[in-house]
Amino acid sequence: MHLVFPAVLAALLFCVGLYGVLARRNAVLMLMSVELMLNAVNLNLVAFDVWLRDALHSGQALTLFTITVAAAEIGLGLAIVLLIFRNRGTADIDRVGRLTDGDEKADGDEKADSAETVGDDEMEGVG
Template identity: 80%
Template sequence: MHLAYPAVLSVLLFSVGLYGVLARRNAILVLMSVELMLNSVNLNLVAFDVWLRDALHAGQAFTLFIIAIAAAEIGIGLAIVLMVYRNRGSSDVDRLRDTAEAPDGTPDDTGATSPAQQTQKAEATA
């Protein structure tokens, strides 16, 4: 097998994943794009492992580690996205800013405009 075919496919998959991370606003679609990028790296590692005829099969071993890390990342990432969706009603990446960092400088629920003021107000009420 020629090395150019899986390498070109890997570049295309990585490019689609990178576009998804940069252009999408939904957190679940961003996570899916990150997974697509990780899978393109896995394809590249296995293709180079076969091409180099490595006796230790290091590319395949790294691929297994990346799959394990990707599974943990998806589990934790989906848990975070679900909690954010339950609390805020949206999984839009642009709207995930803390209320203390409001772009127009309006106060949040506690009436304080900065995190330091929120801490002072919380200590005063406690």
């Protein structure tokens, strides 16, 4: 099989994931896009391992590791997103703007802060 096929597929998949990471507003969707990017890397690893016929199977072993790390990453990432949601009442990346230089977002932050207590209460109800 032509090596270009998996390689190009991996490259395109990676770029799709990249677009998702950069363009999605919801944090959970961002994490999903990250998964896409990781899978693109996995595909590359497997394809090159198969091509090279490595005696140690390093490509596939690393793929397994990546999958594991990805699982850990999605767990932690979702925990962080949940925390942000609980504190801010939203999972929108656009509205998490504490890094802003200046006070344009100050109002939004305050609103978010005021919404925080409401979110907390409701979350408690859910929990």
